[in-house]
């Protein structure tokens with residue numbers, strides 16, 4: 001399939017794997033790229049720029065297809081050396097960077113100077129327009145459904161995507177709630193040029209996470225996510241568990257007085273324990289509502305093949321069937 005996103009990124013299928021902390025390692029990123037999409041390594045999962053450089057090398061050994069690196073500018077306890085991570089990305093020859101959190105403006109000149117394509121992840125039309133204005137090549141528009149940080153506006157993709165399509169000139173990815181061929185066709189119908197998925201890729205054979213995490217996604221329904229850290233204006237959609245329930249209780253009790261220190265036990269240092277060690281109840285970890293649509297753990301290649309086949313079937317049979325009916329009804333009316 002060809003869209004403005006496949007052209008921009010040099011990929012065969014308009015499907016991108018969003019950056020995921022402790023998930024976006026070479027195993028998953030290379031599998032997605034080998035299957036025709038764009039896999040993305042998550043920079044800050046690597047504790048130092050040197051370790052990111054090594055992970056980029058590892059990924060290059062596992063795929064000859066393009067892959068990207070996610071650089072997340074989120075409030076962290078100590079600011080990482082972003083410029084050095086960018087240097088590792090550039091020296092590694094990576095051609096696509098997904099930025100998220102705050103504006104990537106300060107880092108764009110370094111990336112653009114060597115022709116790296118920048119996709120900025122946004123949760124609102126105004127932020128997407130700002131990304132376009134400062135020179136990003138594309139945006140990934142994350143609706144309220146998404147796993148991770150949906151922002152503070154709470155606009156679901158059924159509204160956000162057409163609004164973005166009406167406003168933007170640069171290509172964009174629909175992100176949040178995407179799972180299958182229906183999602184891809186819907187994303188294209190709503191004006192996007194492709195889709196990005198996070199949670200769905202977590203439940204694949206190649207995702208380098210503990211089996212407990214994959215099984216938790218299979219068990220989860222669309223009712224099983226919660227929004228945490230809203231009082232800190234750092235809202236995150238996570239899978240519900242006992243730690244999340246107690247986090248929400250602390251938020252309720254502390255009200256306006258809440259600080260990050262009140263909830264450190266539930267949010268700090270959780271990802272390695274969940275993703276690597278399988279302690280799915282250790283604390284809050286990102287998960288989208290789309291968990292309710294996940295019922296299996298396919299290979300990444302199998303997942304992407306299935307998505308493309310289902311999308312093609314929907315476009316050529318189901319939707320084309322409707323327009324044929326419309327045309328024949330119109331012809332019958334004209335003859336009557």
Ligand SMILES: Cc1cc2nc3c(=O)[nH]c(=O)nc-3n(C[C@H](O)[C@H](O)[C@H](O)COP(=O)(O)O)c2cc1C
Nearest residue numbers: 018019020021100146147148176177198199286288
């Ligand atoms: C476990 C997990 C970890 C994530 N970590 C990051 C991250 O470190 N940086 C980032 O920009 N987005 C992160 N995300 C968000 C994804 O890149 C993507 O935008 C989101 O998952 C899309 O919504 P979906 O889960 O409904 O597909 C994470 C998502 C999940 C599920």
